[in-house]
Amino acid sequence: MEIESGGRKYSYSDTLLDSEEGQVIEAFRAANQQPYPDPAGWLDAEALPANVLLTTVDRVINWSRYRALWPVAFGLACCAIEMMCTAASRFDIARFGMEVFRASPRQADLLIIAGTLSWKMAPWLRRVYDQMPEPKWVLAMGACGTSGGIFKGSYSVVPGFNLVLPVDVYVPGCPPRPEALLDACIKIHEKIQKDRIVRKGGSQ
Amino acid sequence: MTAALSAPDLAARLEKEFPGAIVESNADSLVVDSVKLPDIASFLKNTPELDFDYLTNLTAVDYKEHFELVYHLLSISRNHSLTLKTRCYDRENPTVPSLVALWNAADLQEREVYDLFGIVFSGHPNMKRIFLWEGFPGYPLRKDFGDGV
Ligand code: SF4
Numbered sequence: 001m002e003i004e005s006g007g008r009k010y011s012y013s014d015t016l017l018d019s020e021e022g023q024v025i026e027a028f029r030a031a032n033q034q035p036y037p038d039p040a041g042w043l044d045a046e047a048l049p050a051n052v053l054l055t056t057v058d059r060v061i062n063w064s065r066y067r068a069l070w071p072v073a074f075g076l077a078c079c080a081i082e083m084m085c086t087a088a089s090r091f092d093i094a095r096f097g098m099e100v101f102r103a104s105p106r107q108a109d110l111l112i113i114a115g116t117l118s119w120k121m122a123p124w125l126r127r128v129y130d131q132m133p134e135p136k137w138v139l140a141m142g143a144c145g146t147s148g149g150i151f152k153g154s155y156s157v158v159p160g161f162n163l164v165l166p167v168d169v170y171v172p173g174c175p176p177r178p179e180a181l182l183d184a185c186i187k188i189h190e191k192i193q194k195d196r197i198v199r200k201g202g203s204q
Numbered sequence: 205m206t207a208a209l210s211a212p213d214l215a216a217r218l219e220k221e222f223p224g225a226i227v228e229s230n231a232d233s234l235v236v237d238s239v240k241l242p243d244i245a246s247f248l249k250n251t252p253e254l255d256f257d258y259l260t261n262l263t264a265v266d267y268k269e270h271f272e273l274v275y276h277l278l279s280i281s282r283n284h285s286l287t288l289k290t291r292c293y294d295r296e297n298p299t300v301p302s303l304v305a306l307w308n309a310a311d312l313q314e315r316e317v318y319d320l321f322g323i324v325f326s327g328h329p330n331m332k333r334i335f336l337w338e339g340f341p342g343y344p345l346r347k348d349f350g351d352g353v
Contacts, residue, residue, distance in 0.1 A: 003329045010311070012330045022338030120337050155344040156336065 072108035076115025086178040259307035302328040320345040
């Protein structure tokens with residue numbers, strides 16, 4: 001929308017669009033006040049099921065999944081710099097088959113949320129998550145992901161990503177070092193290896 | 205280095221042009237009456253030996269009994285700077301004249317001040333929220349925001 005004022009032209013977003021967006025955000029905020037329970041059941045799950053045939057099938061599928069875990073790029077703030085550092089040559093996430101950061105959620109299995117999430121961004125994070133095909137895993141990076149971090153109690157920041165989606169692994173730190181992020185990725189690998197696809201619809 | 209103009213000297217000069225418009229002047233800033241703000245700002249911009257062609261920063265402070273608007277002005281050609289301030293005592297409907305017509309830089313920054321303090325800039329072509337979403341309750345940088353929560 002263009003406005004002419006004082007002999008100059010200004011380009012602005014449409015007011016109607018603004019208020020529609022505002023309604024979406026307010027509704028989302030009101031609907032997401034309770035945290036999703038952490039899918040942490042896999043921590044106590046036994047490593048290997050007994051049946052030989054099914055175990056082998058599970059193993060092959062799990063192996064193929066965790067050896068090529070493609071993250072979707074979702075960098076929101078300072079933590080994203082550490083995530084990029086993890087992907088670069090010194091720490092080299094390619095050692096784990098994870099270097100293919102996808103720009104489209106439809107091609108990714110892992111959502112690394114790196115940074116501070118504001119309520120204005122939260123509905124679109126949820127949309128990215130919903131667009132990812134199953135099976136999918138979520139990694140919350142930094143203190144902001146755990147609790148809101150230094151912005152906890154702020155007027156615009158989501159205090160913990162688990163208000164928006166279920167989180168598999170949290171990485172503490174502000175920002176976490178690349179080693180910590182790699183460790184969290186390995187935890188996700190462990191979780192995938194414990195999955196029993198053939199018997200039930202995947203472990204939680 | 206950019207030299208900071210001496211506000212008391214400038215105040216004496218402005219007092220001649222705009223009698224009664226200077227509220228206060230001290231070593232680091234010049235406080236003017238908000239009604240006269242556009243005239244004074246345009247004088248500062250258009251007088252050749254002052255030539256404040258660049259608004260580097262615009263912000264606001266909530267002192268509870270009043271809001272203070274802070275304008276950091278710079279002259280690229282003369283290499284000097286000035287901190288210009290104005291006050292707004294109304295908390296219900298705070299209104300200050302917009303300076304967008306003089307410095308385009310004021311466009312987004314006035315919207316930011318409106319977004320976070322609720323100060324309306326009269327004459328701004330598009331006075332609406334910039335960071336927060338439409339429908340956000342209240343103005344978060346006001347000192348009384350979230351009182352009793
Ligand atoms: S946890 Fe710290 S480093 Fe990470 S996004 Fe939040 S403030 Fe930035």
